Amino acid sequence: MKVDVLSIFPEMFAGVLGHSILNKAAEKGAVEYNIVNFRSYADNRHQTVDDYPYGGGAGMVLKPQPIFDAVEDLVKKAECRKPRVILMCPQGERYTQRKAEELAGEDHLIFICGHYEGYDERIREHLVTDEISIGDYVLTGGELGAMVVIDSVVRLLPGVLGSEESHIQDSFSTGLLEHPHYTRPADFRGLKVPEVLLSGNHRLIDEWRMKESLRRTHTRRPDLLEATDLPEGYGKWLAEIKKQSE
Template identity: 60%
Template sequence: MRIDLITLFPEMCEMVLGTSILGKAREKGIAELQALNFRDYANNKHHSVDDTPYGGGGGMVLKPEPIFAAVEDLLHKVYTDPETGRTVSGEPHTAPSGRPPRIILMCPQGRRYNQAIAEELAQESHLIFICGHYEGYDERIREHLVTDELSIGDYVLTGGELAALTVVDSVVRLQPGALGNETSAVTDSFSTGLLEYPHYTRPPEFRGWKVPDMLLSGHHANIEQWRREQALRRTLERRPDLLEQAELTDKDLRMLERIKAETGLS
């Protein structure tokens, strides 16, 4: 997988891309990660990338030229014809998978990001994130360049870098080999449609608080059932809305009814 971030602050992105799971994935060659400064593509002597909005109003708006130029230059540099070895110059540019890259705009108006979208994006071979600043983007970027618009929540940040890095982290960790334990991503909250069950480790007792006896029993089938019940209980208590779309078995439904009777929740 290749992921590019187009930003005014590549140094900010590099601090995250070179650290922890992302840094290890980069070192192992699991994911090629880079940040590109679109100010380098400004077509004026002052290298300005923003201007005042037509029609008036506060704030500054990102100009289309440098962002279009950065994306197009990136695509020309990355992709070559597999038969001739020459740079691909026509539209649409396609990734080695045969699919065009996903060009993602991080903005509050975008589709609300969730684990299902992370799993969807993890199947792609190339993602490009556009990280903006200031008041907003020239609408032509949204209409004629991007393929996706994503939002990580109903609030506004000073720039798109933190939002994009959040998405990148959630996508890269799903790549084979990125995590030390391949089952970790499978059992994460939201991956199963439910919140994750609670975890415990040594010591078995800490300040009088004990690990549940079931987890010390060594009976793997009973432990799995306990974990499933705890996931259902935690989801009912904290995010009951998730239960409406979760894929539940008849056994799950019976456990859920028992939990509701015990807790008085509905």
């Protein structure tokens, strides 16, 4: 996968992309990062990328020319099919694991990270394929949001995680929150690991994990249950969990 990022603060990405899973993914050849300062595409000697809004009002607006030229240049240089051009924006669709899985199937992603008051509307209408928001709040710029999306997508690429089952069992991938995890020691300050996990009975362990996943989702994110088609047998467990919580 090729990941291009347009930002006027490209140095922000060095620490994130240069460590942990994201860096290992690049070393394995699963992904190639390219951080572009779109000021370099400005058609004026001061490399101005923003201007006052028509009609007046507070703040500055990102001009279309530098961003259009940057995206068009990156698309021209790309050797893969048409990329997804993603605008990080609080007005975009709220980001989900489903969207991460969708984007992980692409060959080329281009992220546009804005600042100031917003984007010229022509960027939104005629250049981008996706508008994404990572939550109902406003950040100083789109860089942090882009990092979140890149992290969640790259970890899904084949061969990036040590175990292919890791992301399949993640919270949200199944529609439910993940079950609790424990490791050694079995008894820490009198706090003990559930006996079933020490039993060696994998059927019972799997059943416990499924029930606890269901319990945690019911307790913390009941809204997820409304949007999830539960496998056969889960309905009975959910009824028991609801009765216990009354």
